Amino acid sequence: MVGWPDRRWLDLVGTEQPIVQAPMAGAGGVELCIAAIEGGALGSLPCGMLSPEQVRAQVAEVRAGTDRPFNLNFFCHRMPDGVGDAAWRELLRPYYEEFGVQPSNGGAMRLPFDAAMAEVVEEVRPAVVSFHFGLPEPSLLDRVKATGAIVIGNATTVEEALWLDERGVHAVIAQGFEAGGHSGRFLGSDPAEALGLFALVPQAADAVRIPVIAAGGIGDARGIAAAFTLGASGVEIGTAYLHCPEAGISDAHRRKLREGRTVFTNLLSGGLARGVHGRLIDDLGPIRPEAPRYPLASAALAPIRAAAEKRCEFGFGPMWAGQAAPLGQALPAAELTRQLGADALAILGRAG
Amino acid sequence: MVGWPDRRWLDLVGTEQPIVQAPMAGAGGVELCIAAIEGGALGSLPCGMLSPEQVRAQVAEVRAGTDRPFNLNFFCHRMPDGVGDAAWRELLRPYYEEFGVQPSNGGAMRLPFDAAMAEVVEEVRPAVVSFHFGLPEPSLLDRVKATGAIVIGNATTVEEALWLDERGVHAVIAQGFEAGGHSGRFLGSDPAEALGLFALVPQAADAVRIPVIAAGGIGDARGIAAAFTLGASGVEIGTAYLHCPEAGISDAHRRKLREGRTVFTNLLSGGLARGVHGRLIDDLGPIRPEAPRYPLASAALAPIRAAAEKRCEFGFGPMWAGQAAPLGQALPAAELTRQLGADALAILGRAG
Numbered sequence: 001m002v003g004w005p006d007r008r009w010l011d012l013v014g015t016e017q018p019i020v021q022a023p024m025a026g027a028g029g030v031e032l033c034i035a036a037i038e039g040g041a042l043g044s045l046p047c048g049m050l051s052p053e054q055v056r057a058q059v060a061e062v063r064a065g066t067d068r069p070f071n072l073n074f075f076c077h078r079m080p081d082g083v084g085d086a087a088w089r090e091l092l093r094p095y096y097e098e099f100g101v102q103p104s105n106g107g108a109m110r111l112p113f114d115a116a117m118a119e120v121v122e123e124v125r126p127a128v129v130s131f132h133f134g135l136p137e138p139s140l141l142d143r144v145k146a147t148g149a150i151v152i153g154n155a156t157t158v159e160e161a162l163w164l165d166e167r168g169v170h171a172v173i174a175q176g177f178e179a180g181g182h183s184g185r186f187l188g189s190d191p192a193e194a195l196g197l198f199a200l201v202p203q204a205a206d207a208v209r210i211p212v213i214a215a216g217g218i219g220d221a222r223g224i225a226a227a228f229t230l231g232a233s234g235v236e237i238g239t240a241y242l243h244c245p246e247a248g249i250s251d252a253h254r255r256k257l258r259e260g261r262t263v264f265t266n267l268l269s270g271g272l273a274r275g276v277h278g279r280l281i282d283d284l285g286p287i288r289p290e291a292p293r294y295p296l297a298s299a300a301l302a303p304i305r306a307a308a309e310k311r312c313e314f315g316f317g318p319m320w321a322g323q324a325a326p327l328g329q330a331l332p333a334a335e336l337t338r339q340l341g342a343d344a345l346a347i348l349g350r351a352g
Numbered sequence: 353m354v355g356w357p358d359r360r361w362l363d364l365v366g367t368e369q370p371i372v373q374a375p376m377a378g379a380g381g382v383e384l385c386i387a388a389i390e391g392g393a394l395g396s397l398p399c400g401m402l403s404p405e406q407v408r409a410q411v412a413e414v415r416a417g418t419d420r421p422f423n424l425n426f427f428c429h430r431m432p433d434g435v436g437d438a439a440w441r442e443l444l445r446p447y448y449e450e451f452g453v454q455p456s457n458g459g460a461m462r463l464p465f466d467a468a469m470a471e472v473v474e475e476v477r478p479a480v481v482s483f484h485f486g487l488p489e490p491s492l493l494d495r496v497k498a499t500g501a502i503v504i505g506n507a508t509t510v511e512e513a514l515w516l517d518e519r520g521v522h523a524v525i526a527q528g529f530e531a532g533g534h535s536g537r538f539l540g541s542d543p544a545e546a547l548g549l550f551a552l553v554p555q556a557a558d559a560v561r562i563p564v565i566a567a568g569g570i571g572d573a574r575g576i577a578a579a580f581t582l583g584a585s586g587v588e589i590g591t592a593y594l595h596c597p598e599a600g601i602s603d604a605h606r607r608k609l610r611e612g613r614t615v616f617t618n619l620l621s622g623g624l625a626r627g628v629h630g631r632l633i634d635d636l637g638p639i640r641p642e643a644p645r646y647p648l649a650s651a652a653l654a655p656i657r658a659a660a661e662k663r664c665e666f667g668f669g670p671m672w673a674g675q676a677a678p679l680g681q682a683l684p685a686a687e688l689t690r691q692l693g694a695d696a697l698a699i700l701g702r703a704g
Contacts, residue, residue, distance in 0.1 A: 158612070177529065178548040192615045192638055196530040196548035198569035198578070199675035203612070206679075217550035226550070226578040229699060260510070260555070263544045286544055323551030327558075347581060349701055 002352045004345070009171055009211040009234035013128060013150060014069060016040035017341040019224070020152075020173075020213055021333070022238030023073035023130070024181060024247075025049045025110070026318060030058050032246040032333055034065040039337025041237075042128060043068075048075040048110045052120045059124045069127030071152070074113035076186075077133040077271075080293040087290040089300050095280075095316070099307035103300060110269065110295040112136070118143045128152060134186035135167055152213070154184035157195060158203045163187060165208040172212055173236055174204040179216030180239045180262065180322035182273040182294075191264065191272055198230070205231030219324025221343030228348065237340070239321050243328035244336060252278075252312070253319040260326040268318045270297035276325070278315025279308075354704045356697070361523055361563040361586035365480060365502060366421060368392035369693040371576070372504075372525075372565055373685070374590030375425035375482070376533060376599075377401045377462070378670060382410050384598040384685055386417040391689025393589075394480060400427040400462045404472045411476045421479030423504070426465040428538075429485040429623075432645040439642040441652050447632075447668070451659035455652060462621065462647040464488070470495045480504060486538035487519055504565070506536035509547060510555045515539060517560040525588055526556040530569030532591045532614065532674035534625040534646075543616065543624055550582070557583030571676025573695030580700065589692070591673050595680035596688060604630075604664070605671040612678040620670045622649035628677070630667025631660075 004010060010018050021028070021036035023046035033043035045062065047055050055072065062070055089096075089103050096103055113136045121129060121144050129144050130152035136144070145151060145168065153164035154173045161172050175184050176197025183194065195203075197216050205212045214227035215236035227235050242249055242257060256276035264272045265286040271294030275281075280301075291297040305316040329336065345351045356362060362370050373380070373388035375398035385395035397414065399407050407424065414422055441448075441455050448455055465488045473481060473496050481496050482504035488496070497503060497520065505516035506525045513524050527536050528549025535546065547555075549568050557564045566579035567588035579587050594601055594609060608628035616624045617638040623646030627633075632653075643649040657668040681688065697703045 176548055176550060178551045190615075193613060195675050196528055196569050197550040198528060198548065198575060199530045199571070199679075202572065202574050202676070202679060217548050219551070220554065222554050222582050223550060226581040229578040229581050230574050261545060263542075323547050324554070327551075327554060 002350055005228055005348060005350060006233040009213060012170060012211065013042055015042045017337060018234040019337060019341060020044065020071065020234060020236040021241055021337070022215065022236045023071070024238055024242070024320065027242060027247055027249050027320065029248060030061045030065070032241060032244065033062055033070060035244070035246045035333035036241065036337055037066045037068050037070060039334035040341060041337045042071055044071040044073050044130070046073050047117070048073065048132070052116045055117070055120050056124065059126070071128035071130050072121065072126045073130045073132065074117060075110055075133055076131050076136050077110070077112050077294055079112065080296060083292045083296055085292045085296060085300050088292055088297060091284065091288065091290045092300055092304060095304045099304055101303040101307045104303050109299065113140065115140065121149065122147055125149070130154070130173070132182065132184045135164065135169070141167070155204060156183055156185045156200070157187065158207045160185070160187050161204040161208050161212070165210055169210065171210050171234070172204065172208060173215050174200045174212050174232070176200050176214070176216030178323040180274050180325070181320040182269070182271050183264070185272070201227060201230040201232050216322055217324045219322070219327030221340050221347055223324060224340060224344035225347040239325045240328040240336065240340070241333055242321065243330045244333040245330070246333045249319070250314045252314040256319060257321055257325040257328060260323070262321050262323055262325065266291045266297065268298060268301065270294040273318065273320060274322060275318055275320040278319055279313060280316050282315070354702055357580055357700060357702060358585045361565060364522060364563065365394055367394045369689060370586040371689060371692060372396065372423065372586060372588040373593055373689070374567065374588045375423070376590050376594070376672065379594060379599055379601050379672065381600060382413045382417070384593060384596065385414055385422060387596070387598045387685035388593065388689050389418045389420050389422060391686035392693060393689045394421060394423055396423040396425050396482070398425050399469070400425065400484070404468045407469070407472050408476065411478070423480035423482050424473065424478045425482045425484065426469060427462055427485055428483050428488050429462070429464050429646055431464060432648060435644045435648055437644045437648060437652050440644055440649060443636065443640065443642045444652055444656060447656045451656055453655040453659045456655050461651060465492060467492065473501065474499055477501070482506070482525070484534065484536045487516065487521070493519070507556060508535055508537045508552070509539065510559045512537070512539050513556040513560050513564070517562055521562065523563045523565055523586070524556065524560060525565045525567050526552045526584070528552050528566070528568030530675040531567055532626050532677070533672040534621070534623050535616070537624070553579060553582040553584050568674055569676045571674070571679030573692050573699055575676060576692060576696035577699040591677045592680040592688065592692070593685055594673065595682045596685040597682070598685045601671070602666045604666040608671060609673050609677040609680060612675070614673050614675055614677065618643045618649065620650060620653065622646040625670065625672060626674060627670055627672040630671055631665060632668050634667070
């Protein structure tokens with residue numbers, strides 16, 4: 001018996017390794033995507049904070065570096081209406097004063113997938129499109145499907161996995177509580193019910209007919225092998241790639257990955273996302289009711305963050321990381337990808 | 353290659369299956385312990401709510417049913433001093449009125465391991481003694497070790513696993529966030545940093561020299577096989593045994609296992625413990641600052657719980673369950689144990 005024990009995702013996507021390099025807005029761009037692809041993974045471009053023009057430009061760059069498939073990732077949140085941020089700005093006032101900046105709405109905002117982005121997808125025709133926080137409205141989803149793209153949705157519960165399967169996605173990410181970055185929860189909203197990957201993967205795999213891609217807490221080859229053992233057909237790996245030289249993160253962020261102390265915070269975007277500790281979290285506590293809803297909280301923070309980062313203080317911007325962060329190795333992404341795949345096959349007793 | 357890929361725990365404890373039947377105070381007693389042992393597991397007696405006399409009596413019952421090894425489990429919390437529960441009783445006042453009972457301190461209280469229990473251990477000499485919430489003071493621990501018992505500690509973080517290893521326990525349970533019942537966290541106290549089993553097992557296995565027993569979110573044979581793949585030498589299984597006829601739980605509790613909606617609550621004991629929803633949690637929210645520290649919250653609840661259960665309302669007592677609850681099967685415990693072991697070996701490709 002040689003090779004991956006479940007080839008459903010591999011046969012669908014046509015990559016060599018059943019590894020999806022997770023889209024990580026702000027931390028991984030073209031360079032990381034190409035390097036992961038070179039190692040045999042499905043590379044991803046995080047597009048949630050890009051303009052249509054920027055997506056076109058990055059796709060061109062990826063295609064100049066590889067002719068293999070890649071994934072464009074988009075967010076599908078609804079922008080909140082009429083949310084004020086007066087209490088949030090008041091809470092942040094000591095930082096405006098400390099850093100000598102004025103409250104303003106600066107910085108790139110996470111925007112939901114829309115008609116302009118559907119046009120980009122129709123134009124550049126990526127092999128794979130993945131969505132976070134549910135799916136776009138049916139007419140937009142139909143336009144994406146009509147391009148022939150493989151569509152991936154993100155589920156944090158069995159209910160969400162079933163919802164996505166019913167709407168015709170081709171594969172579903174089972175995102176465990178351990179995952180770094182934003183929890184994609186979109187049905188129901190009780191964060192106290194977040195599921196660990198160990199419980200989520202087998203329940204999701206039993207519930208849906210499509211391949212399940214396990215995400216969150218997979219930091220090395222043991223995790224990949226264990227995910228397959230639980231019923232996954234693929235894995236999505238994010239934090240492990242943050243150790244790679246191709247990840248565009250601060251040295252402070254990189255060092256904190258080794259400590260492994262992560263929490264869910266709503267301070268940096270308004271949505272629940274897992275990351276390492278930094279000054280804002282340590283000062284205010286990780287969860288504050290004053291933070292306006294996703295994605296609005298980042299706006300009032302932007303001038304503070306910009307000023308703080310000039311002083312090499314990175315605790316006012318996202319330093320996302322999952323719970324397996326300390327397991328990562330500082331290897332080039334292509335080499336890391338190949339090694340993870342080979343080691344996982346060896347652990348599964350299926351090496352060639 | 354036949355048999356378990358890591359025999360460190362099996363060779364230490366001498367059971368046929370690398371499965372520890374989790375001690376579950378109030379839900380599993382002598383009958384479940386004997387049945388799990390019959391299936392090849394290490395059976396456990398939860399002793400945290402028993403008197404020394406009750407422990408002696410239950411040990412005698414287990415020994416009348418089997419001559420194989422069993423585990424006595426104790427708590428090692430410190431009883432809080434000078435904690436008032438006026439705010440808690442005030443919060444519960446509507447229930448005292450609804451059920452027509454007087455506030456009183458009734459019910460069995462969870463008590464920490466002490467000299468009287470050390471004497472019981474010296475007398476009955478169980479093969480294994482496990483501790484939750486850290487370890488007893490060194491002189492008591494030394495007395496337990498001097499009996500020749502294998503000592504197991506419970507860790508929810510790598511730091512706790514190292515602390516236990518340094519104090520000479522023979523094996524460590526890595527308890528994931530997914531686990532039903534009380535989280536054993538004893539160093540540090542930030543529940544926001546709770547680790548999922550997927551992230552905890554490999555990090556704990558890398559950190560300590562002793563065998564790691566994975567617990568929490570393991571609901572079927574896939575979970576057992578995955579735990580070994582992540583670096584565990586054994587598994588502890590609790591919730592899956594609640595489906596068995598030998599578990600002494602209400603029908604309401606049994607039905608809710610299938611729904612799989614669990615939360616951490618501090619309402620039922622004062623400590624954080626995972627269980628299914630019930631009326632108290634739904635009315636008050638799962639976490640309330642008014643609940644006095646572990647284990648005191650249960651006292652003021654006791655008369656309400658007793659009156660409510662007479663009306664077949666079970667939402668005022670513990671209905672612990674882990675996140676993999678829906679994966680369980682309603683088989684007799686001995687049969688379940690044998691089947692889990694055989695299926696896990698088959699998944700690992702090591703069946704005989």
